[in-house]
Amino acid sequence: TDAQLNNASAYFDLGPRQVPSSGIYHYFSTRNNAFSNRDQKARMIVQPFDFIYRLIDQNADEIRLNNAILSFPANSLSTSTVIKLSHLTREQISEILTKNGQNIVAKESLYDSGYIIEPYDLNFVQYIKFQIPVEQIDHSENVNILQFEPTGGIYTSLANSQTKNYLNFQTNRGGVYVFVKPKSNLAWIAAVVIPIVLVIIIILSTIAFFYKNPRQYRKLKTRCTKTQRSFKMRI
Known part of the structure; x- marks a missing residue:
C-alpha cells in the first residue's frame, strides 16, 4: 500500500461534480496538506445567483x-x-x-x-x-x-x-x-369614490325614509326647532 501517495501521479482529475446546493465547501489535499511544513487547503463559495x-x-x-x-x-x-x-x-x-x-x-x-x-x-x-x-x-x-x-x-x-x-x-x-412596479391608481380612486358613494346613499335613504314617513319628519323638525330655541334662551 501507498498510504502517503508517494508513488501517485502528480495529476489527478476528479472530473466535474454538481454542487447540490449553495454554501461554502472546504477541500484540501491529503498529500500536500502536511501540517509541519506546508498547507494546501481551499474553500469554494457557491451562491444561488x-x-x-x-x-x-x-x-x-x-x-x-x-x-x-x-x-x-x-x-x-x-x-x-x-x-x-x-x-x-x-x-x-x-x-x-x-x-x-x-x-x-x-x-x-x-x-x-x-x-x-x-x-x-x-x-x-x-x-x-x-x-x-x-x-x-x-x-x-x-x-x-x-x-x-x-x-x-x-x-x-x-x-x-x-x-x-x-x-x-x-x-x-x-x-x-x-x-x-408603479402603484395602481385603482386604490386611490376607490379610496375617494367609495366614501362619496356611501354619503350619497345615506342622504338618499334619509330622504326616501322621510318621504314615506312624513309624520317622522314633522317630529324631527319640531325637535330641531325646540333645540334651537333652547340654545337661544341659554345664550
Missing part, C-alpha cells in the same frame, strides 16, 4: 451580466477596485431587504430582477451608467428604481429613462438596486 467580479481601474471599462451593462467612465474610481455585480430574483432581493429590517417595499411590488453592486459602501468619483434589458421589467414604461445600502438602511429614488431595449439610469454608489 449569477455574479461576476472585475477589477476596475482608472480606464473606461464595463461589466456585462445577463445582458445588463454597467459602464464605468474613465477615472470613475480613485484607485483600482474589484467590483462584484450580482443579479438576483424577486425572492432573493426580498430576503435581503427583510434581513436588513427593510419592509418599505412589498415583495409583490418588485419586478423579478434586481442587482447588487459591491462593495456596498463604495462611492464613485463619477457617475456610472446602468443599462437593464427591458424584458427584465416586463417591458414596462413606468418603473421606479430604488437604491438601497444595507449598512445604512436608506432608500434613494433614481431618475431613469428608456430606449427601445434598455432601462437606463446612473448612480455614484454601490448597493442594492430594485425595480418597483
Whole structure:
C-alpha cells in the first residue's frame, strides 16, 4: 500500500461534480496538506445567483451580466477596485431587504430582477451608467428604481429613462438596486369614490325614509326647532 501517495501521479482529475446546493465547501489535499511544513487547503463559495467580479481601474471599462451593462467612465474610481455585480430574483432581493429590517417595499411590488453592486459602501468619483434589458421589467414604461445600502438602511429614488431595449439610469454608489412596479391608481380612486358613494346613499335613504314617513319628519323638525330655541334662551 501507498498510504502517503508517494508513488501517485502528480495529476489527478476528479472530473466535474454538481454542487447540490449553495454554501461554502472546504477541500484540501491529503498529500500536500502536511501540517509541519506546508498547507494546501481551499474553500469554494457557491451562491444561488449569477455574479461576476472585475477589477476596475482608472480606464473606461464595463461589466456585462445577463445582458445588463454597467459602464464605468474613465477615472470613475480613485484607485483600482474589484467590483462584484450580482443579479438576483424577486425572492432573493426580498430576503435581503427583510434581513436588513427593510419592509418599505412589498415583495409583490418588485419586478423579478434586481442587482447588487459591491462593495456596498463604495462611492464613485463619477457617475456610472446602468443599462437593464427591458424584458427584465416586463417591458414596462413606468418603473421606479430604488437604491438601497444595507449598512445604512436608506432608500434613494433614481431618475431613469428608456430606449427601445434598455432601462437606463446612473448612480455614484454601490448597493442594492430594485425595480418597483408603479402603484395602481385603482386604490386611490376607490379610496375617494367609495366614501362619496356611501354619503350619497345615506342622504338618499334619509330622504326616501322621510318621504314615506312624513309624520317622522314633522317630529324631527319640531325637535330641531325646540333645540334651537333652547340654545337661544341659554345664550
